[in-house]
Amino acid sequence: MKWDWDRRTCSRRGHVTYAPTEPHLHDRLRADTALGEAWRCLRCGDFALGAPHGTGKATDAPLVPRGKALRDLFILRLLAVERIVRGVFIVLVAVAVWEFSNSQTSVQQFFQDNLTLLQPIAAHFHYDLNNSPIVGSIQKTFSYKHSTLLITAAALLGYALIEIVEAFGLWAAKRWAEYLTVVATAAFLPLEVYELTHKISYLKIGTLLLNVAAVLYILLAKRLFGLRGGAAKFEAERHSASLLEVETSAGEHPQAAQPTK
Known part of the structure; x- marks a missing residue:
């Protein structure tokens, strides 16, 4: 079954009708019915009852995305959603890095205290916390300078800003x-x-x-x-x-x- 982007979009958003002032186009896009006048939709081509949404010269008619253009717009908006989700996540990471930079010593002490408490439990399950890659990666972050963490947070915010700008721009095509x-x-x-x-x-x-x-x-x-x-x-x-x-x-x-x- 072929996906009809035009009619499916019109079913959600409604038809887009336009009355051109040029007589030959005006007559071709208008129809009289028992229920009143109807105008041909610029997107799907079906006739819709009621007055047109706009009028003027044919050259001034709105450019209504249809067919392939609608499909492309759908894909762009999927990418926009992915970009905004990624941008928000990166902002949260940047905030976490900034918060960590301001309380690095207390976080390190908290981690070491809890690591000591977890040693007997880990030993019971035959897990060596002292040689754990995860624990090693966390401990490595405690050696970073305050300025390095601030630069990292700023870089992450910059990257997040690019992602968010991309998202809004792609959504608007x-x-x-x-x-x-x-x-x-x-x-x-x-x-x-x-x-x-x-x-x-x-x-x-x-x-x-x-x-x-x-x-x-x-x-x-x-x-x-x-x-x-x-x-x-x-x-x-x-x-x-x-x-x-x-x-x-x-x-x-x-x-x-x-x-x-």
């Missing part, structure tokens, strides 16, 4: 956000590959594959950096998706559609 996402994501790919050479995990592999797929998709689908015709071709594709412009260029009557309530 802004072209600058697509460029930012590609550049920022690609810049961290070598680091992710380097981490895999030290320790492989399903999470790291999944994250790497997701980021590579996101970069390739946005590059090709949005024709960034001149690929596949660049911005000019992308804008032409967007405009050709407008029902009014398709009908104008075709010079023929659209296929009949049934009025809908």
Whole structure:
């Protein structure tokens, strides 16, 4: 079963109708029914009862995403959700690092006291806490300088800000956000590959594959950096998706559609 992005979107958000002032287009997009006038939706092509949502010249008609453009918008918003979740998580980590930098000594003392209490329990289960990689990693953080922790917290906040800006830009389908996402994501790919050479995990592999797929998709689908015709071709594709412009260029009557309530 083929997924109809246009009609499914209209079922959630409602139809988008427009009355062009050009007589030949006005008559082709309007229909009289027993229940009153109906106008053809710019997104799905069905007729919707009631007055049009806007009127004016055909060139001033709203560009309504439809078909492939709707699918692309859905994918961009999935990426936006992933970016905002990641950004919020990084902010929380940055706050934790900053809090730790201000109470490093007390946290270290608390950890050492509880580590001493856990020694008998660990020994009972034949687990050597003194040679534990997890315990060793935690103890290593206590040797970091206060200034180093502050720099780390600031760097994390900067990274989180980039992720959050990307998220809002992608949600609004802004072209600058697509460029930012590609550049920022690609810049961290070598680091992710380097981490895999030290320790492989399903999470790291999944994250790497997701980021590579996101970069390739946005590059090709949005024709960034001149690929596949660049911005000019992308804008032409967007405009050709407008029902009014398709009908104008075709010079023929659209296929009949049934009025809908």
